[in-house]
Amino acid sequence: MSLPFNLVPNTHRTHPEKLAEIVGASGFVKHFSDHMAIATWTQDAGWHDSKIENYRCLDMAPGNAILHYGQEIFEGLKAYRHADGSIWLFRPEMNARRFNRSADRLDLPQIPEEDFLRSVHALVRTDQSWVPAGEEMSYYIRPFMFADEAFLGVHSAARASYIVIGGPASPYLADGMTPTDIWVTKKFARAGESGTGAAKCGGNYAASLIALREGAQYGCSQVLFTDAATHDWVEELGGMNFFVVTHDGVLITPPTSGTILEGITRDSILELAPALGLRPEVRPLSVSELFARILDGDILEAFACGTAAVVSPIGRLMHDKDGGVETIPLPSPVGEATRAIRTALVDIQWGRAEDKFGWMHTVMELS
Ligand code: PLP
Numbered sequence: 001m002s003l004p005f006n007l008v009p010n011t012h013r014t015h016p017e018k019l020a021e022i023v024g025a026s027g028f029v030k031h032f033s034d035h036m037a038i039a040t041w042t043q044d045a046g047w048h049d050s051k052i053e054n055y056r057c058l059d060m061a062p063g064n065a066i067l068h069y070g071q072e073i074f075e076g077l078k079a080y081r082h083a084d085g086s087i088w089l090f091r092p093e094m095n096a097r098r099f100n101r102s103a104d105r106l107d108l109p110q111i112p113e114e115d116f117l118r119s120v121h122a123l124v125r126t127d128q129s130w131v132p133a134g135e136e137m138s139y140y141i142r143p144f145m146f147a148d149e150a151f152l153g154v155h156s157a158a159r160a161s162y163i164v165i166g167g168p169a170s171p172y173l174a175d176g177m178t179p180t181d182i183w184v185t186k187k188f189a190r191a192g193e194s195g196t197g198a199a200k201c202g203g204n205y206a207a208s209l210i211a212l213r214e215g216a217q218y219g220c221s222q223v224l225f226t227d228a229a230t231h232d233w234v235e236e237l238g239g240m241n242f243f244v245v246t247h248d249g250v251l252i253t254p255p256t257s258g259t260i261l262e263g264i265t266r267d268s269i270l271e272l273a274p275a276l277g278l279r280p281e282v283r284p285l286s287v288s289e290l291f292a293r294i295l296d297g298d299i300l301e302a303f304a305c306g307t308a309a310v311v312s313p314i315g316r317l318m319h320d321k322d323g324g325v326e327t328i329p330l331p332s333p334v335g336e337a338t339r340a341i342r343t344a345l346v347d348i349q350w351g352r353a354e355d356k357f358g359w360m361h362t363v364m365e366l367s
């Protein structure tokens with residue numbers, strides 16, 4: 001039986017003047033919209049008590065398992081407002097599937113794909129006035145699930161909560177096409193073999209924070225992680241996948257292989273590449289190959305990609321070398337291929353190009 005996400009309306013909605021100010025402002029989800037989707041799971045009753053209600057603080061016992069053992073997963077997707085006012089989601093079924101893969105790894109319950117999708121559609125439909133119309137602006141949607149039961153023994157919870165919240169967002173990294181400096185860490189790993197790297201769980205992000213601080217000392221705003229066992233192989237950034245482009249049009253990204261998140265943007269770029277004259281190559285990329293080929297002028301461009309970040313060019317890589325810091329500038333910090341990939345993707349997302357792959361799903365038509 002499907003879960004209904006019926007509306008219990010918020011009686012204290014954001015004032016229209018304040019809302020206009022919020023949806024017109026740039027920044028990555030500085031405000032959450034008036035409602036949230038919520039459902040409860042128990043071992044005995046399965047999923048129940050689903051609804052759309054006020055965005056509100058949660059009541060939680062200090063002994064709640066999520067606060068101690070971090071049994072939690074999340075997703076990230078966006079709603080895009082097209083020029084005619086209609087609102088669309090980009091490949092949301094991929095988020096639903098990945099959410100259940102993450103749930104499996106964290107021993108949380110599965111949520112039927114249709115219920116995940118229904119909750120997302122219902123929230124966006126309810127808070128449609130929160131979906132910005134501005135250039136590069138979207139409504140970022142954050143579904144998440146967590147152990148919601150008070151106990152201190154280490155075991156999986158018999159009660160979980162599923163919630164979807166959202167808010168207006170501009171691209172995660174400063175102004176979209178401005179190149180970012182990236183710290184390549186060989187000191188900290190975010191995920192190891194047979195670990196949780198392929199799951200979207202809070203613990204992976206907690207483990208990445210110290211490396212962000214390491215990189216920030218050198219002016220880097222993001223970190224490129226390497227494999228936990230040898231630190232010889234390139235993996236991904238803390239919240240984005242990683243690509244490079246060679247001078248002869250080869251687009252290289254490492255295979256996900258369990259330690260890297262299976263990014264939906266990554267997958268879409270691999271599909272779009274051939275039509276842009278690029279040859280995708282999914283293969284292990286060593287740190288030494290990466291650095292040497294950039295310094296040789298053979299790798300010209302590098303970029304990070306993800307739902308929040310879209311496609312974001314990388315200006316320089318920095319890393320610790322013999323106790324000092326080596327800076328490796330990309331020959332084309334805002335390269336042609338990066339720009340073409342970004343344009344091809346965002347034109348589909350904002351309805352400016354034909355959606356040949358059937359990636360876009362309408363939330364509502366203009367009424
Ligand atoms: N890698 C990590 C660790 C992420 O958190 C994200 C963001 O979701 C990505 C990659 C990109 O995935 P997607 O393109 O599905 O947003």
Ligand code: COI
Pocket residue numbers: 075076077172238239240306307308309
């Ligand atoms: C996303 O792109 O949706 C993410 O979850 C990344 C996060 C750093 C905001």
